[in-house]
Amino acid sequence: MKDYGQTLLLLLGVAIGAVCGLIFGPGASLVRPIGEMFLNLMFVLVIPLVFFSIASSVKRMTDERKVWRVLGWSILVFFITSVVAGVLTWLVCEFWNPLGQFATKIPPERSGVAGLALAGKSFLQTVENLFTVGDLHHLLTRENLLPLIVFSAFFGAATSLCGKKGEPMSNLLDSGMSVMMGFMRLLMYAAPICLGCYFADLVGNLGGQFLGSYLNSLLILVAVSIFLYFGVNSLYIFLAGGKKLLGSYWGSIAGPSLMAISTCSSAATIPSGIEAVKRMGANDTIAESVIPLGINIHKDGSVVSGVLKTIFVVAFFGLTGYGCPEIVGIAILTSIVVGAVPVGGMTGEILICSILGVDAGFAATLLVISTLVDIPATLINTADNIVSAVWVDKLCRKS
Numbered sequence: 001m002k003d004y005g006q007t008l009l010l011l012l013g014v015a016i017g018a019v020c021g022l023i024f025g026p027g028a029s030l031v032r033p034i035g036e037m038f039l040n041l042m043f044v045l046v047i048p049l050v051f052f053s054i055a056s057s058v059k060r061m062t063d064e065r066k067v068w069r070v071l072g073w074s075i076l077v078f079f080i081t082s083v084v085a086g087v088l089t090w091l092v093c094e095f096w097n098p099l100g101q102f103a104t105k106i107p108p109e110r111s112g113v114a115g116l117a118l119a120g121k122s123f124l125q126t127v128e129n130l131f132t133v134g135d136l137h138h139l140l141t142r143e144n145l146l147p148l149i150v151f152s153a154f155f156g157a158a159t160s161l162c163g164k165k166g167e168p169m170s171n172l173l174d175s176g177m178s179v180m181m182g183f184m185r186l187l188m189y190a191a192p193i194c195l196g197c198y199f200a201d202l203v204g205n206l207g208g209q210f211l212g213s214y215l216n217s218l219l220i221l222v223a224v225s226i227f228l229y230f231g232v233n234s235l236y237i238f239l240a241g242g243k244k245l246l247g248s249y250w251g252s253i254a255g256p257s258l259m260a261i262s263t264c265s266s267a268a269t270i271p272s273g274i275e276a277v278k279r280m281g282a283n284d285t286i287a288e289s290v291i292p293l294g295i296n297i298h299k300d301g302s303v304v305s306g307v308l309k310t311i312f313v314v315a316f317f318g319l320t321g322y323g324c325p326e327i328v329g330i331a332i333l334t335s336i337v338v339g340a341v342p343v344g345g346m347t348g349e350i351l352i353c354s355i356l357g358v359d360a361g362f363a364a365t366l367l368v369i370s371t372l373v374d375i376p377a378t379l380i381n382t383a384d385n386i387v388s389a390v391w392v393d394k395l396c397r398k399s
């Protein structure tokens with residue numbers, strides 16, 4: 001229960017806020033400033049959090065030279081499994097919209113919002129607008145998280161390449177990441193009360209049927225997770241090594257799966273994940289490289305959750321022009337950011353809002369989805385990393 005304490009308190013706070021919203025209706029807006037204060041602190045924190053976390057993570061991976069031996073195959077396998085998970089979720093949502101009937105009752109003033117505010121006249125101009133800015137001070141706004149991520153990644157790689165001369169900066173990045181993580185943990189202690197106030201206002205103004213959208217999101221992710229965990233992963237393993245490897249996989253996956261469910265932490269499953277991959281016959285170096293690397297940049301459970309949250313925003317604000325490629329692409333990008341930012345709070349949610357060009361305050365609404373689906377998402381993160389390590393081992397042996 002200790003590992004779930006923060007999650008349970010957050011859900012309890014949101015539930016109490018929702019009940020108050022149902023009771024008091026629009027009058028619940030009285031407590032909205034309390035929720036807004038929490039969001040403002042989160043928005044201020046997210047900039048240094050992303051910088052230190054991304055830069056430190058990239059610097060650390062660049063230092064670990066053994067990672068580069070299998071990096072190419074790892075990225076390919078990671079990308080393929082993430083695309084499969086994302087497309088599968090998108091297909092389910094095509095028939096089962098997480099907003100349910102509420103999607104057809106969006107207030108007129110919320111519909112027709114222009115999404116992807118940084119879109120240019122051409123594809124290359126859109127890429128330019130999404131990933132770069134013209135001046136350093138523009139990086140210090142939550143609307144430009146993607147350029148900040150790119151800058152932070154290059155900063156971390158450059159720090160590592162400087163060798164001994166870069167050691168002071170390397171220590172600063174590691175220290176800064178630790179401080180930001182501590183800051184985030186302190187801030188999250190206030191989350192149950194502050195988000196409870198936020199949802200009292202939200203439900204009070206939009207009505208209780210909005211709560212059914214969260215239930216839909218949870219059911220969709222559970223259904224997709226079950227199919228991925230038992231069906232798709234079994235197919236991956238069978239294609240990699242036939243029935244024998246499939247039997248070994250199901251004999252080895254129990255430990256990492258139980259660790260994922262009991263801790264709700266992908267990082268906590270690293271030792272058991274490495275051991276499971278080794279028991280399946282993979283090379284020790286590959287097991288010890290791919291599993292930690294996957295924890296940082298490969299989270300298929302987060303991809304599933306990201307597709308849900310992106311569709312949630314698109315449906316709620318009545319955005320148009322977003323098909324499978326755009327939605328899955330946003331989800332994969334979000335999963336990479338979430339993986340590189342430990343206890344990243346609403347970083348992924350803010351990024352989704354930033355890319356889609358909607359009010360970043362809506363990230364608090366998306367955070368509830370992340371909290372609800374944390375357990376199945378962590379389970380899929382863990383299982384898919386093990387499957388990916390097996391495939392990387394197979395591809396490396398062939399090459």
